[in-house]
Amino acid sequence: MMSETAAYDPLLRWIHWATAALFIAAMLIGLYCGLQPPGTSPRRELLELHKSLGITLLVLAILRVMVRARTIAPPEPRSFGPMVRLASRLNHWALYLILFAMPVTGYMFSSAGGYSLKYFGTFSWPRLFAGDKAIAHNGEIAHDTLAYLVYVAVGLHIAATLWHALVLKDETLARMWPAAGRSKPQP
Template sequence: MAQRYSLLAIMLHWLIALLIVAAFALGVTMVDIPGITPTKLKYFSWHKWIGVTVLGLAGLRLLWRLTHAAPPHPLGMPDWQKTAAQGLHGLLYLLMFAVPVSGYFYSLAAGVPVVYLGVLPLPVLIAPDPALKPLLKLVHYALNMAMLAAVALHVAAALKHQFIDRDGVLKRMLP
């Protein structure tokens, strides 16, 4: 069994991570812009495009992961850490799908269709719904906060493995 992730898995990991950080930063920035301005509308578009891209790449990453085993855990790693790692990875995969999907439905409920890269209209799966809009906004926000916490925990665990355990876990995912 390989001791490192494949090059495609590594590339998808870091590309998705970068896009999630960018989408989060745009989301925080755009909601603080008062009123409806050209800059705010541009940021909303970019935020949605990144979300759709994350969703597509997450699908590709999940298919790759289902057909390619992860490297084994380091020898001597406690079972609880293995279980925690598997649980956190599962949560991160779930959130890579749930966050963009919740944003997509929030946008539709707000009556704003999503047009990927400004040229590809995505299907309108629900009609505008002023009653559903605030609930979907809250769901999207809560899922983003869960993603923020999960990513922070993931990074902290990687750094722990690198600098405290010195067991090579982080090196498996470095290009």
């Protein structure tokens, strides 16, 4: 009998791909804005979009951890050796860290620094650290420093997926693909 590929929970898979699309957009906009002088257009307008995407990503990250905690992740493919297992786990932990740390540090910077916190041009998020210069400064340093971890971790994550899908041709991508597989561990 042909064995089906063990896959992540279907809701987790959808959250993963929604996150991937929004995250890559937020990352590229942030990268572009970081290279433009403050106060100029279109940096100002793009940063509004960047922040709204960032807060949306925080909501998705919270939802994702809740789904992840109450579902069973498939065991790593049997073809993964100990080094590949370790690299994959470290990469996933780094991505989970980033998914929370980037929105939180961005919010610290914008909220304490007195910058706009409008959500897609509608309401404004509450300003929890208003006027606290140390929080604004630390938030900015942490956000800009963690951006390097973002580029490395996301770059390696996508490169590894392409390697598994196109060169090794194993089941790694199918485990996360929305339409494929079943959400049960391998027998």
